[in-house]
Amino acid sequence: MMNQTVKTNERIATSTSKSCGRDIENILRNFGNDLVGQPVKNALNQKPTKIEEQHELAINVLRCVVIIVVFAIYALETFKATIGKNGIHDFNYDRVLLCLTLLIFVIYDRLVAHGDKIKNTTVAQSSSAIAAILPEHIHSRFYEYNNNKYAESHMNDETPNNDNPSLPIADTFPACTLMFADIVGYTEWSSKHQPAEIMHLLETLYGAFDNIAKKYDVFKVETVGDCYVAATGLPNTQDDHAVILTIFATECTFKMKEILQQLGNELGLETENLSMRFGLHSGPVAGGILGGKTPRFQLFGDTVNTTARLESNGQPGRIHISQSTATCLIERGNSNWVIARDALVDAKGKGIMQTYWVDLLEVAPYILHSSSRRHTI
Structure with a gap:
């Protein structure tokens, strides 16, 4: 009777493992295509600048980390459901999950900081370019003029603003x-x-x-x-x-x-x-x-x-x-x-x-x- 029970548990574990393998394979395929594959294809069809390439690289790194963490969480769930029943009682699943969550937040924070640095660099380069071609005394007027034009172009047609039209500088x-x-x-x-x-x-x-x-x-x-x-x-x-x-x-x-x-x-x-x-x-x-x-x-x-x-x-x-x-x-x-x-x-x-x-x-x-x-x- 004991041997029959063991064989039954082994079949259940094997079936669960195969099902888990198929599920993991589907997850990796879907995540790989949606999060990495398609963005890379789109990037190849364009000619991005160096800054855009850096930003795209950072985003792809984050996507890969998400894939790895999702895979790890799914593996932990499977480990807990199949092997944990056979005597491993000291496995601290919650602690491992907490560590993985903290890892996501740390990496995300680093990538956000990297993105902000890229944006600041872009703004500084744009300001330098404008300073090189426009007189200093009209820099602020130029930015204000362009902001007004942008606001007017996105204004609802039913409520036009004619009180402060954007006059040329x-x-x-x-x-x-x-x-x-x-x-x-x-x-x-x-x-x-x-x-x-x-x-x-x-x-x-x-x-x-x-x-x-x-x-x-x-x-x-x-x-x-x-x-x-x-x-x-x-x-x-x-x-x-x-x-x-x-x-x-x-x-x-x-x-x-x-x-x-x-x-x-x-x-x-x-x-x-x-x-x-x-x-x-x-x-x-x-x-x-x-x-x-x-x-x-x-x-x-x-x-x-x-x-x-x-x-x-x-x-x-x-x-x-x-x-x-x-x-x-x-x-x-x-x-x-x-x-x-x-x-x-x-x-x-x-x-x-x-x-x-x-x-x-x-x-x-x-x-x-x-x-x-x-x-x-």
């Missing part, structure tokens, strides 16, 4: 001086060089211009191809805006010659034959943010167009200025900087203009040779 700067600087011979030179060499030239040259701009509080507006655009008198008011930008353009002229001589050995001797035209004009300017997927701060108005005409009608290695800029320099006691151009200029869209050259040798003594700005220029 735009300002008027009444007294400014603009500079357009264009590389002469760039088109032909670039056609004979590799993209990496072209970028090396522009990064080296305009990186040096950026450093000079910081020294004089000159605002870099943008670079369009080989054209460098800068301004003074915005976003902050500067009474001596024309003086500052003239000194800046003069130092850039000398700096370019120095850089081209250095790059001649790397990019070919024809690189030393490049030069640059500078055009300066003073007047009121409108500036604002052009939105869309790639927001940019841009300047508008007649002053911008006139500056472009002065640059295009200039000469290599010289700074060409308008009557208004010359007047600003003279009023600041720098009449010796200005040389009237012999011939009048017929500028497209502007008509006949009296323009001037900057005497580089007269301006050169005012170039700052330290990182701190002099207050007596």
Whole structure:
């Protein structure tokens, strides 16, 4: 009778074990497909960034931990139901289950902290990118403008809000001086060089211009191809805006010659034959943010167009200025900087203009040779 009972228990245990095995197999298959398999397939169909890949990895780790814990709990249940009846009375099931639960919470807490770190890194990178392309004084306005647009786009059509519409970010700067600087011979030179060499030239040259701009509080507006655009008198008011930008353009002229001589050995001797035209004009300017997927701060108005005409009608290695800029320099006691151009200029869209050259040798003594700005220029 005893042997028959033992055999019956063995059959029950074997049947339970087989059933448990099939159940575990189904659980692993379902969890593996739903929690790991499908997300991995979706990830393979995309081209995630490095941060997205890190976040996806963290989520997959959590899913795998869940699978392992579920399997362990199910195994413990089976162990308790089958083997625990045969004399193992000191098995502390509740303590093991508590440890597994604590393990889940610890791992989950670590993954949440990792996710927060990734989010903070993303926010910092976005803020740095915005700071690089937008003036500091409109950062908060830009964020507020985008928040308002987002709120309006998700607002119920039945309750439109017309009290505080999201107006574009735009300002008027009444007294400014603009500079357009264009590389002469760039088109032909670039056609004979590799993209990496072209970028090396522009990064080296305009990186040096950026450093000079910081020294004089000159605002870099943008670079369009080989054209460098800068301004003074915005976003902050500067009474001596024309003086500052003239000194800046003069130092850039000398700096370019120095850089081209250095790059001649790397990019070919024809690189030393490049030069640059500078055009300066003073007047009121409108500036604002052009939105869309790639927001940019841009300047508008007649002053911008006139500056472009002065640059295009200039000469290599010289700074060409308008009557208004010359007047600003003279009023600041720098009449010796200005040389009237012999011939009048017929500028497209502007008509006949009296323009001037900057005497580089007269301006050169005012170039700052330290990182701190002099207050007596």
